[in-house]
Amino acid sequence: MLQEERIPESATRQPWHISELERQSTVENDGRGVLGKVVQRASKEGGSSIGGALHFLADGELLMESRTKRLLLREWKDEDIEPLARMNDDPRVVRYLARLADRNAIEVWINAQREHFKKHGYGLWALERLDIAGSIGFCGLVNVPYQAHFTPAVEIAWRLHPDWWGRGYATEAAVAALAFGFQNLKLNQIVANAAGDNVASRRLMERIGMSHDPKGDFDHPFKAVDDPLRRQVLYRLLYQDWRQKLQK
Numbered sequence: 001m002l003q004e005e006r007i008p009e010s011a012t013r014q015p016w017h018i019s020e021l022e023r024q025s026t027v028e029n030d031g032r033g034v035l036g037k038v039v040q041r042a043s044k045e046g047g048s049s050i051g052g053a054l055h056f057l058a059d060g061e062l063l064m065e066s067r068t069k070r071l072l073l074r075e076w077k078d079e080d081i082e083p084l085a086r087m088n089d090d091p092r093v094v095r096y097l098a099r100l101a102d103r104n105a106i107e108v109w110i111n112a113q114r115e116h117f118k119k120h121g122y123g124l125w126a127l128e129r130l131d132i133a134g135s136i137g138f139c140g141l142v143n144v145p146y147q148a149h150f151t152p153a154v155e156i157a158w159r160l161h162p163d164w165w166g167r168g169y170a171t172e173a174a175v176a177a178l179a180f181g182f183q184n185l186k187l188n189q190i191v192a193n194a195a196g197d198n199v200a201s202r203r204l205m206e207r208i209g210m211s212h213d214p215k216g217d218f219d220h221p222f223k224a225v226d227d228p229l230r231r232q233v234l235y236r237l238l239y240q241d242w243r244q245k246l247q248k
């Protein structure tokens with residue numbers, strides 16, 4: 001799903017923004033009606049604090065930090081290099097992914113995430129448990145960094161150290177990321193992709209309400225023709241479906 005490659009030059013969010021009309025009704029509803037309930041339910045089910053806290057730096061850059069019931073979703077620190085390197089070296093983690101080549105590539109990757117935040121106001125957050133310091137992985141929203149039949153698009157991505165698998169942390173972070181994308185960024189669609197055999201990731205996509213679009217499956221343009229991971233399944237979640245699912 002996630003690539004170590006460059007961030008795209010242009011990443012206007014416009015094509016996925018909900019229409020002005022919908023935006024107005026969203027704003028109207030927010031806190032009073034439909035979306036008020038959505039916020040409540042998301043908090044209950046996923047432990048998500050939708051919206052998080054906005055921080056303005058002195059130079060006016062908008063950065064984002066958010067908390068869920070058990071997690072801090074935060075921007076990257078230099079101390080994250082070591083835990084990310086450990087994750088990157090674990091064959092269980094990179095079984096279905098492109099491994100970053102070395103320590104230098106990890107630093108470049110972290111800097112790319114910082115740049116993405118600066119440029120677009122969103123990105124992949126480092127994840128930290130509220131009760132233990134140190135990153136346990138990452139999750140967030142990024143512009144798909146290649147051209148495909150479904151791009152331009154914003155994708156949700158995740159990676160956790162295996163010590164923390166199977167405890168619902170990825171679900172908790174992903175629910176918060178979706179809420180941020182749909183509510184704060186006003187996206188009208190979020191996509192995800194994975195190698196077909198990546199059951200954990202696909203299960204997570206389904207768990208957070210995404211649907212497989214079998215006709216959308218594609219060959220990853222950054223992977224070699226003979227790479228068994230080249231074929232990717234495509235999942236989507238539309239804003240209106242997200243809202244409806246939360247209301248059920």
Ligand SMILES: CC(C)(COP(=O)(O)OP(=O)(O)OC[C@H]1O[C@@H](n2cnc3c(N)ncnc32)[C@H](O)[C@@H]1OP(=O)(O)O)[C@@H](O)C(=O)NCCC(=O)NCCS
Pocket residue numbers: 001002092093094096097158159160161164165166167168169170171172193194195198199200201203204207
């Ligand atoms: C994908 C990943 C982030 C899931 O993290 P996690 O914290 O274990 O996920 P959760 O505990 O929130 O579980 C989410 C769902 O996936 C299921 N799941 C998790 N691991 C699974 C596995 N190995 N096989 C089958 N289902 C699995 C869970 O049971 C849960 O579904 P359920 O609630 O219906 O039972 C983690 O496995 C990971 O980091 N994998 C390596 C990196 C990777 O492949 N990233 C995605 C690239 S496309």
